[in-house]
Amino acid sequence: MTKKELLLQTFKSKFDLSQYKKFIVEFFNDAKLLNGEKRNDYWNWNEYSFYINGYFHVADYLDDKRNKIAIFAVELKKGKSLEKARSKQRNFIADRIKVMGYDGAIAAFYSEDEKENRWRLSFVCLDYELLKGKIKINFTPAKRYSYLLGVDEPCHTAMQQLYPILEEEKFNPSIDKLEEAFSVEKVTKQFFEKYKEKYIELYEYLSGNETFVDEATRCVRSDKEEDISKFTEQFAKKLMGQIVFMYFLQKKGWLGVNAFPPKISEREYKNSFFNCNNEHKEIMKKLYLLDTDGNYVRQGGAISALSEEQQTYFASRIKGMPWETGPKNFVRILFNEAIKNTRNYFEYYLEPLFYEALNEKRGADNYYARLHCRIPFLNGGLFEPLDGYDWKNNNFSIPNEIFSNASIKGDREADGILDIFDRYNFTMNEDEPLEKEVAVDPEMLGKIFENMLDVKDRKSKGAFYTPREIVHYMCQESLINYIVNTVGTPYEETKDFILYGEIMKDEDCSREVKQGIADMLMPESIYKNLKAIDDALADVRVADPAVGSGAFPMGMVNEIVKARENITAYFARELTSNAQKHQLWNYTRHPYMLKKDAMKNSIFAVDIEPSAVDITKLRLWLSLVVEFDINSDNDEFKNPPTLPNLECNILCGNSLIDEFEGVKLFNDSLLTGASSNSNWMADLFQNQVDSTLTKLIDKQKELFYANNHDDKYRLKHEIDVLQQQVIFASCTMTDDIKERFISTFAMPSKPYILWKLAFAKVFKDKGGFDIVIGNPPYVGESGNKEIFRPIAKTGFGKRFYLGKMDLLYFFFHKGIDLTSDKGEIALITTNYFITATGAKKLRADFKARTQIRKFINFDEYKIFESALGQHNAITFLTKDRTKPIEMKSCFCNETGIFESGRLSKILEWTDKDSIYSVVPQDKIYDGENDYIRFNSQSLDSSAIQKMQQCKIKLKDLFLVNQGVVTGCDTFTKRHLDKMPLTDDVIINDGIYVLDFDNPRDVEIYNNFTLGKSLCRDFYKNSDIQRYQSSKKATKKIIYFEDALDSSKYPDVFAHLSRFKQLLESRLETYNEHYHWTAIHRSRVAQIFEGPKVVLPYRAKTNAFAYNEVEWFCRSDAYVVTPKQKDFSLKALLGILNSTLYLYWLKKQGKVKGEILELMREPIEQIPLPMVDGETLQIIESYVDDIIVKKENQESTASQEKALDDIVYSLFSLTTEEISLVEEAVK
Template identity: 30%
Template sequence: METTQAKELISDIFQNRFRRDHYQLFLRNLLNDIELRDKHYLGNLIPPAFKEQVSQYWRIGKYVDPDGHEMDLLVVELTTLSKLDHARSMLRSFAVNRLKTFNKECSLIAFYSREDNGADWRFSYVKIEHQAFKDDNGKVKIKDEFTPARRCSYLVGEHENGYTAARQLLPLLERDFANPRMAEIEAAFSIEKVTDEFFEQYKSLYLKLSVHLEGQPLFQHLSGEEHAHHIARFAKKLLGQIVFLYFLQKKGWLGVAKDDRWGAGSRRFMCDRFGIVADEEKNYYRDFLQYLFYEALAKERKNQDDPGYYQRFDCKIPFLNGGLFEADYDWQKETIDLPNTLFHNNEKNKGGDEGTGILDVFDRYNFTIKEDEPLEKEVAVDPEMLGKVFENMLDVTERKSKGAFYTPREIVHYMCQESLIHYLDHVLNTTVAAYDEMGRTQVSLFGNDDRAGQLSLIEESQDSEVPKEDIETLIRKGYLFVDHDKVAFQREERVKKGEQKGTAITHKLPESVRKQAKLIDKKLAAIRACDPAIGSGAFPVGLLHEIVTARLALAEHLEHPQTAYALKRHTIRESLYGVDLDQSAIDIARLRLWLSLIVDEEDYNTIEALPNLDYKIVRGNSLIGFPDNLFRDVKEYEEIEILKQEFYHETDEGKRKELRERITLRLHTFLDTAQKFSQYHDIDFDFELFFSEVWHKQGGFDVVIGNPPYVQIQHFSGQSIQKSWEQQYASTFAKTGDIYCLFYEKGFRLLRKNGVLAFITSNKWMRANYGEKLRKFFLSQTTILQLIDFGDSQVFSEATTYTSILLFTKSKACNVKVKASDLSKAYHSEAPLDQMLLDNAFGEAVFSPSGYMVIASKFLDIKKNIETVGTLLKDWDVSINSGLKTGFNEAFIIDGEKKNELIALDNKNLELIQPILRGRDIKSYSIDFLDRWIINTHNGYQDALPVSIDEYPEVKKYLDQYREELLNRQDQGVSPYNLRSCAYLPEFKKEKIVWLEMSPKPNFALSVGEMYLLNTSYILTGKYLKWILAILNSSVLDFYFAFISTDVRGNTRRYIKQYVEMLPLVAYQADSAKFIETLVDYLPWLEKKGSKLMSSFFEQLIDALVYELYFPEEIKAAGKEILHHFGKLKPIPDTMSDAEKLSIIQSEFDRLYDPNHPVRNNLETLDSVEEVRIIREALKR
């Protein structure tokens, strides 16, 4: 289909009321080949559980894609319009029911209501999500019972814009020549494409708005960073206010006629008003937006007959309160002149769309007031996007400096659920301590230098009001059961009344949850949670959703259930707190909570004012607070609490201002006093002061959750704040560490006893040196509940980070089994995290001197065996050093041509010029010297004096062309011409093992003569070098290295000294060494000759011999010994000619490679040994 024709078809379908014949035409063009049917179902043909919602439906056909996957095509008429908006779970359940009946996996469904004759309808893609579980034998199976479905929908019809649907469905319509695959159809319903495009346009609007604000008189008195900061905040807030109103107009709350009901307002109010303003030749911002923001929405009109009516616009506008529309400047006196073209114009963007103004861009998108759920997505701009917009507003430099990254919704969802599960498990169930030692290594958590300790794997023994597995069912799946259990309850009542004999429909919510519904609801209502680095509010909003969802799942079993709106209002008031250093983040976080309330406000007779969140979501420095020994005036705190409660609900502008001033004065009196009597400076916030009611009632938070910033502490070197951190966070502070480590200690202090902390942070603390204090802190002060290591899988799309999730409680318990999982190879951003964890079974968390590891259970015994057999390399008689750091390689590293030139000018220069290897020149067992040389103007060592450059005038002349760079470099010696001091310089003249720091696999080689390396490489000198070389290059230690090192992206590892020296090497054995060392001699010679088959075979033989050194009993038992069958292996001394060496190597290869030789047979079947097989599978790259 041609583009113009396709666009017309989409417009005809999606911008009009639902018409079944037009819809069928659209499907024929979208899918090309469909098997048409027209089966009509109504009355008794509709399943009883859905009769209240579904009046009739049609199965209009099916589609089979090129891969043979089938899809049903349905049209469903709903009884009322409210079912279209609010019965989302029911609609998914109906879709699943029909898909199972018709034996299909997915379906395209048009949902409409007969109440408005299809004026607004949904075009949905529904796909069954097969949930896996583990049986008693540990095998993963698929649940047949109560399978959920994911639904992605376009909200379309007379009141909607078809822009998004056109953008995403157009490519499929244009493609007449090929039927679309299921994956392509599913991709057309991707919300990520929509949001990514919207974010880019939003950012462009922000930059354009900022330019217009640059010259405004309001900001002229400011300069530098303050000027930029105020403009940025104003621009962000203005766009946030307009976006908020787009969600508001979606509910029909703006521009309501004087005598009409709330909800009847124009869905294009903002655009309609622009037309009126333009016709009157007025300014949209000055003459409309300012009055809308700071008068109509911000001021109560109590004294009017209709408080909602706003005379200036001759329509009803709701009074919102809350502070979002509280002016930050004197808007009636100050002038901000923003041209109308900033809001609407006729310019074309790069994609050919007309209009680049704020209203133009926003009008092109569908806005949905429904918050995203894991199984329910609307292909539109939803409230959740505001958080992502905020993170996108940070440019690359700002994001790095603030360490702020937007947490994917699936991870927020999982962490919030896990926190609630652990919280409920504690408050509902009385735990009885029961220690059951499961192996002697568990007694010592840290182990010692030779052996690793292990977290205790303890049996749980507790008296349960509600078993933990039932709590998990409520939190994870309770919302799926609401409609089903409502029908089950109704059937039970009818049975009790004798109206029917029995019922086959039974409750899905566990019996213990139903029996204790009142208690569970009470505990959920009482939770107190805080995000100390709230950012855009993802975690508080996530907790709000999970708490309300769980309480709604209990509603059918409560005497007095509440509405979603009432539950949200209560949760925001009683449960949620947050802090952030960035005021714009606070603005967005508050906005998101207000939006969450508006979403579920259904009382159109009286729209309730938004709460004031000034003392719930607070701007401040979480890490700098009052010292522990400071006296706290409890009585004064209680008086502030009373004022805050009054302020929270206050709607009168004057009273609100007065209360804020009184509260602020009292708070700052305490802050000023604390600074006078402590060594800390710049204290602008303290948790126990600002949130004193939490400590007053329960001594701390039940849950601390979040994604604290990732910023290196050394960036604050020399600043007073670093000294304050060092004093306040002695248990976790390290100068080479990261701020998130301090947040762990702060989070711990914020918890009440047995409270739960859930953070997603960098995973560097697990193995890095700076994380040692943090690891000890966790072990000595907390009970770790769960650790998820994402390895180098990228959780945050906007930056390269290496992350982990950690949950712990503020307690020391002996009856908790740690759930640990390694998702380094299994993370997918779109998949539910709990399902990924199930598919990649939980392993075990193990501590060793070098760090904290997540290890699959099958690897644990092998790791322990390697540690038992080996001795740490740091305890061998060897020395490990890094290569030379020149500070400016372009000057000091030269090629052979330049070397010859300098020597030709003065033969004395030969004294300074020595061979050097770069990292890329080093391979496994061999090196390629590529004629590179270093001008070694050393700074003296042992008895040698520093090089005097004046003795080498030609070299000095050469270096002078880089004089400015040499002067500016930090790494220099007594003069700019000298290299930095290096005490171990003579080591480079010895026989040594060399290797590159960054490598995807072991690449260790032997360097025999004088050879230098750069600082991205290392050298090892000492005894038994060939023996050590073979073991370092082996699969055994390659496998082990993964547990003690840190990966960087792309499966690259860092072979730095601190990791390599922690490798356990099997002790030198003379009998075995004579074979291994001879084979090591063969390999570099064969590499030079290019004999790949022989090289590969002998390298495999060395690897097999190392396996035999570490697992001798296992290999002997399997009959796969190699050393025993070797015979006499001929050496190749340096005195031999190349021909003689080749002859010997060839003869040994022919002998051992013979198909009948036991060495070759055992080598090829070595993976029949379980330990070998497991290691090889783990190393598959």
């Protein structure tokens, strides 16, 4: 038997101890087998005896770093599922590791139950760094990574990750290598790439199918390519999501449940028989025949011979197989059935399954005659046809080969959708910090969906997901602060409860604690307030204004439910009656009920993309399915659940706009009745609005639970009508605007969102959300004016719009608007807003309406693999200025792409390389621009303080101007949407800027006659180095101020006329009214013609240069000129290039990662010392010497050192201060 065959036989079979030992011997070359018997010494592990029958200590292994690893086989008690009490299984091994003195363990968990053919192979290691304080002293947790193996379980991933270790004859795996072999991250990336590939294949097929395109055109009521493409994208993504949802449902055994058991007892037969009318009794006699053992056996082919009406009749009378007995490969079985019957899989099986069986309510038995089995009615909307897609009456189909091509490529090479999915293990267990399944779990699926949001074609890479560590952290931190605000419990103890509540619960609810033998881990302040905390958790209202794939709503649901489950255990602890405990655990506080309540009452979200909304709802529904287990003894859980409708909680539209064509759609005062008018007519009007809002809220609640198509349609229509009534009562609009506005209610994505109307109950009850959380889009204004312009025109936009801003700033402002008093805002964004010019209003809003609780600046540590140029940060704000709080800040000094363990340490405030600070609120904002200073040392530095005492700023003596902004230097690919290519215009043709390395531009220049006089030497920022700048121009700018005089320069006018269409589009882009020939921002020619200091807008160091030649430059450089002739530019150059001013720029200027942003604002604010005439001359002399030496490529170290010493002396810096400065800028 080969090693691969050994592995396959072990992984694809029911657990066998002797086979397991063979695997261990081969996997660990130096493992020492032990001849131990099964240990039943339960008195040593009494708290686990309800779940565990005994265990074998199979072997010991020592890796090359002397880490001791134990190999166990743990037998679970019969009836105790592998899926249940996972923390007990994990903690049992953790206890064995600690008691026996091991560093980790490999353990097989199995059951001797004859119905259980699966087993779990786990790697368990202790996590000493996870906890702190009392909890760490009392309990060191373990992490478990597992593969689910056994009969009919896919083992592709286990083989792929474990076989390479087995294959190496002399390789002994280290404990780190074992953890890597059990890593789920590899699986995530592999599965995403396969999923993306299959989506693109499906999208490309749909796009090229004329029948589908015709149907898409009908659905979107548009023949625009963009609209059809978006529908196609959404259809393909939804179909992929529906299929993958099926893989989770079949794992539950809910699909294809047999309604006609192959064998029934005599009693069951008679009950069914005498429940039939005479006609059907005759048929019943042929369906089941009496066997020799006294049972009745179903006759082959008898069911399929019945009509659909007859099948449905008998399905309601014969007791079918129970839920959870459906085949675990139902999706594949249907495909095989399609091939057998030479039918199209999508048209004849998937469409009826999705749009009829799962989407339409049938009888109590849920029998679906078309597929001859029981299929649950799921409700919710996941399986409703997209935008009225007419699946019954179109002739569209998808080739079977897209789903499976094993018949063409063979099983090994097959790569259809089902072929790929069949290779992976799908688990219903949601990934937790301490419990990780190496499989496709709901959380991994969320990552896949988040990656897929930006995938549209083969060029798309995907927007890599927000790391789970960050999602967990932001959700937990927000919830902790909310509880502290609401209940008044201490922060640290509340944090311990939210983070480690499960560990507390497991220990505190054990027999020893209840008997008073051991102390409780739960802090007294939390224990006394459990009821208040539980009420607060049930009452929390959370909003995500840019929901993406739903990571944050899903994270909040899990945190809320986990905390409330832990509280349930303490409530149950106080009960003496088992009946009361049963009622508590299995009815009133069942995890499914808690999760459903959280979705209804606590989670609200918006996204502008329909696909994002679809994915968010799918994730929430899947998490409900995960929590639901069939229980025939509980009426609430006898059948699979009908999923709730989330349309009133998860909305699709522009969350930053609340107006339509200039009309403010909703008057906020209507929610509170706070009108300035107080007469009887106003009161009557308010009463009518209140009545309408009450009806609206009632209808929204009714829709959440509705499970009938007609009822849902009616309720949605009534909700639309009620919202329109409130809107039309609070604003005035013309008839044509009203008509266009009403049509928006049918749009997949509305051009607005009325937060306070759509979520009126939240604002009436609480005045706003308790928490606003998320990861908003990072979009700069440059090149995206069409996104910003509609927002800027609104009242909201007029309050906060500022040129050069980022879209994410609006989301901060909106978050502050939407939160209630003392509400919490938590966003992960880029970090540039702390000093960005375009964020001036944002910083002012922070200062005026919030306090910054916490700021984590990742800087060069890369959080998103698909955006390695970004510098990210997490900001926590509280909307409360009444009681000053100190801000906690973290500056991460790590570089490279994030690694899970390191990221966790940074977030836990335990990373040794990160700088952690505490800054009072009144020390955060600096200067007239309110620059945000997160490291208290930057303000407390005595060197900075001495510099800030200078009353003269650079702007008092010098002018700082940006280079020329033409608006169109050259014709590039991004201009193609404004102007097509012509015979006379190609990519890279110069417009205002002519490049002498481009032959076409040279020809244009040479053909100019009068126009040559307008052509000036032109430079870019890369032409600037410290002290010197290039004097050999390779470009010319066609420079003139205002409109071009076409009669004077007809050759230039003819040249620009080739690009007239594009140049005119600038006026719309920039919202300007100048002549189409004009340069967008021409500046004044004199600043480019005489002596000047020039600087790039971005540089790693203070790179200031001096020249006296004609030196026109583009917008990525700045020019400094004196206000008066006697202000020395060379002295200024020497001072600005000094080490002390590099220190100032790093600490007080604008920094983007390691790059200085040398823009007007920080440069103008540079403090300048008083310098006497003699010192000025000395500085100028050194500068002249440095410029000459640099031109001759000689060393200037001694001169620059001398200049540094002069500048230090100008501010009277001490030796200690100088050392601090020079160490900081290394």
